[in-house]
Amino acid sequence: MKAKIHITPKKAVLDPQGKAVQNALAQLGHGNITAVHVGKYLELELAPGAERDATLVSLHEACRRFLTNPVIEDYQLSVE
């Protein structure tokens, strides 16, 4: 079983890294990009036999407590 976590800056938060990437891309000729958001992507491999619901609850708690900063970041968690 695998869990995928996407962590992105909240839309209301200034994203200087995204702005820098957007400017660099524009200078390289990719001018048709109107916005870039840079986030983190985590892939977690789970021990076989883990129970899906309990894993989801436990990973949501890990996201809130440790993996993300809920003040400035949003996350999306999926288990497959």
Add this chain to the structure above:
Amino acid sequence: MKAKIHITPKKAVLDPQGKAVQNALAQLGHGNITAVHVGKYLELELAPGAERDATLVSLHEACRRFLTNPVIEDYQLSVE
């Protein structure tokens, strides 16, 4: 239109950040995680009316030349 890029370290490359996250999660009680891979996630908003195929080609080039380090990183690009 939106492009999503997942950049992950190649499987053969040591991922110390992933290892650190895995150890930290284990100490927080999430011991059933066997591996963690930490990568980057980019969301690109494209100007309306952009042509899909040309955009894909141009973004693949941007990924290879600028956004990723092809020696140690893999990427996945999707446009939707």
